[in-house]
Structures are given as C-alpha cells and as structure tokens.
Amino acid sequence: MGRWKPDARGRLEQAALELYGERGFEQTTAKEIAERAGLTERTFFRHFTDKREVLFPHANPLRESLLTALDAAPDTAAPIDAVAAALESACGLFAERRELARQRQAVIAANTELQERELIKLASLASALAEALRRRGVAEPVASLAGEVGIAAFKVAFGRWIGEPDQQDLSRLVRETLEGLKAVTAGK
C-alpha cells in the first residue's frame, strides 16, 4: 500500500486494534502497527504520540460531540433531557465503528492500566457534562447528578450494544437505558 494513500490514521487504528487483540497491548510496538498498515513508523508518529493514543485520542471526538449537542439543546429542556440529547447525538460517532469499538473494549478489558484510563475518561466526561449544565444555569447537585447518571447510562447501553450482536441501534439502547434508569430510581 502506498504511503500517501488516504486515511492513514484509520488504517493505523485498525492495524493497532488487530495487533493489540492478537498479541496484547503491551507486546505490540508502533513499528509492527505501521508494518501491518503498510505504512512507516514515522507516519504512525505523525498521527499518534504513542500506541496508547490509538485507544484514547487526544482530540476526544466523543467529548466534543457531547458538549456541542448539549449546548444546542433548547433552554427549556430538563437537565436529563439535555443530557439525553447529547448522548443520542454522540451515538452517530459509533455508527460505522461497532467492530472497532468491540475490539477496543476487548483490548481495554485485558489490561488493568487501560481499564483505569477508561474509567478516568468516563469520569471526565461526566464532569464535562455537569460543567456544561452549570453553564446553562442548572444548580448543584442536579448538574453533577445528571452528568453522572448520563454517563452511567451511556456506559451500560454501550456495553449492551457491543455485547449483544442482535442490538443494532445504539441510540435506541441509550433511550431505553435512560427510561430504565427512571424506573430504577423511582424504586420500580
């Protein structure tokens, strides 16, 4: 494959996830990822600081997508409805990436340090949602609670989407999970 073929980043990501799955995250080198993708190691380091960044991109498109949609929710929306709109909007990011997401979760599940990084990422998303809600004028502790339960619901819905091959629609699972949350907290 030619060095300047489009979407080098996408090819590197796919190659990395394959190798992390086959050999383990620790046992895979940037050089091997580049080789599998038919690219040079130098190209790898143009796209990623290190092999962990393949799993946890600095740009964090999920965070961007959540916050953009939350800011766009109508002023009259209840906090949980603004969070729901943000989560459903973010689902679009994963539409074509289910197999990659499944591979990524398997790699993370196999490595304690990566699990810790994932928890930190989720906690920082909950904080970012709470902060965005406070900017909309939502008071504490409602802002923090809505951020925490939103991310908890997303995590549960995402796990079902990845784990249940017959579940095709992540945003439907997110809606169902938020409905489930309403029933759970009401003591049903």
Place this chain on the structure above:
Amino acid sequence: MGRWKPDARGRLEQAALELYGERGFEQTTAKEIAERAGLTERTFFRHFTDKREVLFPHANPLRESLLTALDAAPDTAAPIDAVAAALESACGLFAERRELARQRQAVIAANTELQERELIKLASLASALAEALRRRGVAEPVASLAGEVGIAAFKVAFGRWIGEPDQQDLSRLVRETLEGLKAVTAGK
C-alpha cells in the same frame, strides 16, 4: 508516646493525613509518619504495606459495610431501595471521621495518581453492588444501573457533606441525593 499504646493504626493514619496535607503525599515518608505518631517505622509497616494504603486500606471497610447491608435488605425491596439501605448503613463508618475524610479528600484532590485510584475504588464499589444485586435475582441492566447510580449519589452526597460545614448528617444527604436523582431522571 509508648510503642504499645492502643490504636497505633489510628494514630498513624492521623499523622499521615496531617503530613500529606502539609508537605504533599509524594514528599512524605513512612519514617516521618511514624515519627509524627510517636511510633517506629517498623510499626508503620506492621499496619500498612505502604503510605498509599493509609488512603486506600486493603480491608476496605466501606465495601464490607455496603455488601453486608445490601445482603440484609428484605427480598421484597426494590433494587434502588436495597442500594439506599446499603449506602445509609455505610454512613455510620464516617460518623466520627468527618475531619479525617475531609483531609483525605484534600490529599487525593492534589494528586492525579490518587484521584485515579479513588475513581477505580468507586467503580469497583459500583460493580460490587451490581454483583450483589444479581445474586439477589435482579436482572441486567437494572443491577448495573442501580449500582452505578447508587455510587454516583454517594459520591455527590459525600462531597456535600465534606464541603458544607453546616451539613451534619451524611445519611440524610444520601437520602436527599437519591430523592434528587429520582427527580432528575424523571426530567423534573
């Protein structure tokens, strides 16, 4: 102070939290903690594997307390009510320890690695609650959701209890926060 005075562990904990607050966690040694407590370094290592264990005890009394109370909840209790009973029961652990808890949170807030450890501890408590609910016959995703929201509510209530000097009763704050969660998830 004599070496065999009772509650060496409690004195070591208090000395450690003072020093972590004054000098920073990284800058404090086990030797200094023992000296402040009027004990030997050897005594420190009889009670704690390392200085991090002062903040994150292996025995994890919070986890034990939560699970014992959850298992004791009536079979007919809704999952969230069983979780609420567990959280309220665990509040008793902190009744006499508010100042220590406040110091501990300040030390953790000042150190990224400790913050990460705290997130992992909280996530593992949410998983343990979900697992205990499944043992009671609660199905997924309800068990996971109830575990996650229970710990989210506890975290928010605990933060208020530590941060607001006029809030005296942690278990009342936990109840209020769970009520607030019900309103939040219902879109109020």
